[in-house]
Amino acid sequence: MLEVSQRGHAMPLSPYRRLTPFADAAKQRGVQVHHLNIGQPDIETPPVMLAAVQQANIRVLEYSPTAGYPSYRRALARYYQQVGISVTPDDILVTAGGSEAIFFALMSCLNPGDELIIPEPFYGAYTAFAVATDVRIVPVTSHLADGFAPPLIEEFERRITPRTKAVLLCTPNNPTGYVYSRAELEQLKDLCVRHSLYLLSDEAYREFCYDGDYVSAMHLSGADDHIVILDTISKRYSACGARIGAFVTKNKALQQTAFKFAQMRVSPPGLAQVLAEAASELPDTYFDHTKAEYQARRDLMVSRLRAMPGVECPVPGGAFYVMARLPVDDCDTFCQWLLEEFSYHGQTVMLSPASGFYATKGLGKQEVRMAYVLNCEALGLALTCLEQALLVYPGREVPVPEAAFDQDR
């Protein structure tokens, strides 16, 4: 019998994908769908970067070197220096998006069956990468009530077994927006040094911290061999479609190992490296505008959400996501209902049910992730849809009148 592989069967279908047909059907019916469900910003890709591709004088679009164009790796090293990350071009392997950096990290650091500790909720694709590389994710739960601060270091420590090889964190965090403090990172670094673990740090949202300074795992000292930064230009320059990322480590043996996996696919995308390199032409003030824009959206979203009865959300310090608790029975059902049955003035909203961000079954049932990737006007309309929907959704929590408590006493 001709069958697909068991690992193919085991691969998850993204939760976003499950809702797509309902969104498409809503659009078919003429309903306008506001997309808060994916991290695809509406911010324009810097024209100077697009112009570099347009002006590139290419006769033959050749393979780039496996690790990326030397000129781009030098430009990237300069960028890292500017954000206080002291690396050389040799410490950088250019990848096809942050995705490939994650893949190379899991392949290079862990063997089949090894364990990877990740604070949950976490970026859903980590699960797919773990299945593809036969790595076991061991979640440590963070909670909405604590603003999704990382769990106590003891919680990490007690999950370490002889099969544990790495801790994977994401700061600023997708999906929670939490920004790790230096003290929290130091604790995790010490843990990794103590137990000979790699510390994999996904820093895709580095530029977007609103309430304080950003700390990178590579700002820490004394653990160079342990630390790998998984990076991407997707969010930084609103260039998700370029597929340019980076695997960054000062651990020579690990860098050489990742390089062997990179050789397999010959080279990262060529045109997109030209685009990425031109980021060095951006003025120092480039991120000021983008950050201010995202911060205004965050503030709008948080204040609107907090004004809705029964909705709870922490103020996320970074990235462009808000995780909120909604007063509904089940957010998977609710998000589908929003697309299938609800509309308000011909509009509705698409959200990400949080269940896809938790490894522990049953968690996140009342939570959603919302990406503030729309301008404030569109965001306002989207949030009005949510507000109205929560008033009429059949599975909404009915607030218990205070009198009910009195009778029980």
Add this chain to the structure above:
Amino acid sequence: MLEVSQRGHAMPLSPYRRLTPFADAAKQRGVQVHHLNIGQPDIETPPVMLAAVQQANIRVLEYSPTAGYPSYRRALARYYQQVGISVTPDDILVTAGGSEAIFFALMSCLNPGDELIIPEPFYGAYTAFAVATDVRIVPVTSHLADGFAPPLIEEFERRITPRTKAVLLCTPNNPTGYVYSRAELEQLKDLCVRHSLYLLSDEAYREFCYDGDYVSAMHLSGADDHIVILDTISKRYSACGARIGAFVTKNKALQQTAFKFAQMRVSPPGLAQVLAEAASELPDTYFDHTKAEYQARRDLMVSRLRAMPGVECPVPGGAFYVMARLPVDDCDTFCQWLLEEFSYHGQTVMLSPASGFYATKGLGKQEVRMAYVLNCEALGLALTCLEQALLVYPGREVPVPEAAFDQDR
């Protein structure tokens, strides 16, 4: 102890990489190195394709859909129709180069420990993909003396075990240039149907057949569920750096499985899809010139090689490689010596030792692969270097005078 993974240790370093430092050192000494070692054509990328990228009106470089832009998938389906391959856009998953198509195929068709039969010599990166996906390559040897025709079907059949899941072929072949006949493909197809195996067909060099018609695995009938085409625009349009390929199958379950692996990395490169889509603007005669150019180079290379004492090579029917037997002790040593110790009028030549193309240890020791990716003038100079080198290389085979045989009789 902080260690890299065992699978990382097991990953091969490309044989090309081993020789690179010697080539770099030769260039440092002022020696001109003619590169016949890699399949990086000097043919220009069609200006109309590059112009499409320059003229693209992009405000936000967004993620493309996971399977590729619908417009590009439609254009690609039309291209396949033109070459007699009847597929719809739904049968096509756009990938980051042919490399990613190979990766998705191994992940979707085989489980860890499963066996993949491949005629050797074969493209070196297959070994890397097999290690990365924990698949066991079972080689079936083809021979220079037979022009690298595929082994008898019985040879394939007797290697089939309960763990065999697929046969991987490459036509026109890298590294041998052999073009499979319809009869040979039919035999392999029947074998795959009989034993419930996938037939993975790497057709990166489809356009470059010089002595007869090209037959694709998808030209065969009655085995749609078994056949997967692994494709790329790298060689077709001399656009290796674009990193655009395709995973093509009419097997719905398999396509959906590959799609799940594709979702993990969100989308294929965006700018390069714009480039690739513009191939539809090329005139029907586009390949005529390129083919004529490659054919002239092939003919030059084969005639020059055959004029060198002790050198043997078949006439490759396609792709842009020649595999030749050289009268030397060991081609790995010889290729290094060419870079380290030899020069002729300030020039030398870089070749690929064939050992990297065989899975069976010890095979290919006297063979090299040469890519005719230089224009005829440069190719002539490169072959003169080889000719001169074979006259003075210390490890050359000394022709046995005929008298020596007489004495033994």
